[in-house]
Amino acid sequence: MSLAVTIMAAGKGTRMKSSKAKVLHELNGLTLIEHVLNAAKKLNPEKIVLIVGHQADMVKQATNRYELKYALQEPQLGTGHAVMQSKEPLAGFEGHVLVLSGDVPLVTFETLNNLLSHHINAQATATVLTTELEDPTGYGRVVRNDEGTEVIKIVEHKDATETEKAIKEINSGIYVFKKSELFDALHQVDNNNAQGEYYLPDVFKLFFKAQLKVSAVKTKNFNEIRGINTVEQLMEAEQILLSVSNL
Numbered sequence: 001m002s003l004a005v006t007i008m009a010a011g012k013g014t015r016m017k018s019s020k021a022k023v024l025h026e027l028n029g030l031t032l033i034e035h036v037l038n039a040a041k042k043l044n045p046e047k048i049v050l051i052v053g054h055q056a057d058m059v060k061q062a063t064n065r066y067e068l069k070y071a072l073q074e075p076q077l078g079t080g081h082a083v084m085q086s087k088e089p090l091a092g093f094e095g096h097v098l099v100l101s102g103d104v105p106l107v108t109f110e111t112l113n114n115l116l117s118h119h120i121n122a123q124a125t126a127t128v129l130t131t132e133l134e135d136p137t138g139y140g141r142v143v144r145n146d147e148g149t150e151v152i153k154i155v156e157h158k159d160a161t162e163t164e165k166a167i168k169e170i171n172s173g174i175y176v177f178k179k180s181e182l183f184d185a186l187h188q189v190d191n192n193n194a195q196g197e198y199y200l201p202d203v204f205k206l207f208f209k210a211q212l213k214v215s216a217v218k219t220k221n222f223n224e225i226r227g228i229n230t231v232e233q234l235m236e237a238e239q240i241l242l243s244v245s246n247l
Contacts, residue, residue: 001120002095003045004179006086009033009102010053010073015229021055023102024062025234028241032228033059035105037066040098042109043116047093049086050102078197079173080189087183096120098176099200106237107174107224115217119176124215125207126181128154129174131222139170140201142216151214154204169218171201172225181212 013022023033030038033050040048048066052059053073060070069089073082083099090097096119098112111129119127128151130142136157141164143153154171155164185203193199207214219225223240226233 001116002093003043003098003116004047004049004090004093004095005040005043005045005098005100006049006051006083006090007033007036007040007100007102008051008079008082009059010051010056010076010082011103012054012076013103013229016231016234018231021059022228023059024055025228027105027228027234027237031062032105033063033102036100036102036107037063037068039107039109039112040100041066043098043112045098046095047090049089051082051085077191078195079200080186080198080202083182083200084186084198087186090179093179095179096176097179097182098174100174101227103228104174104225105228106226106240111219111221111224112174114219115174116176118215118217122149122215123213125212126175126177126204127215127217129172129225130169130216130218131172131220131225132168132218133170133222134168136165136168136170141165141167142169142171143167144169144216149215151204151216152208154201156201169216172219173227174225175200177203181207 009023024031049069051071051073053076071085073085115129140156145152185206189202191198
């Protein structure tokens, strides 16, 4: 398959209580973004686009050993706006786009490869990486059809019905899309929300409306999709990596 990877790495990371860009914090000797890039590189994509913003020059310097295209997101107006910045670096590329976050460092090549294989085999427009939690409070829920083969809705916790809140399958924020359908949808996403931002998950509403196929594949390991937002979460991730390396 023709694959490109887009990685969102523009955020400031205010909750880290540090002046350093979030993706430049270190985890077991590597920056968060290097962990993500190492997993992405193993997929042998045709292009990797790194979306930078806060301390862009420092992030570029920290990642210059990789073969990357860079896109600047300035100002930062949400995840949909971030991915839209990769349109120009991906000009001329036709295929599938894997979207990752630079602050989710524990995701593995094996899980990403499984996600891509599922996406191709399902002939989906988009495929979501999911996991199940005993307590999914606060996370977006993934609603499947009766057969369990396709996703028919992705709903944020605050907008979910009681029936939807009982669903334990959650959206990880890691996706793979057919490129043309992704950017067609991003052009239609608006920012009519409290934050005035453009959200990537809003493309799914457009896919469902157009009756395009959306699939999902589960990872059993919640740790792989953990985002690092605080120093405490960084320390937890360090312990997880140490426990794995000691097996």
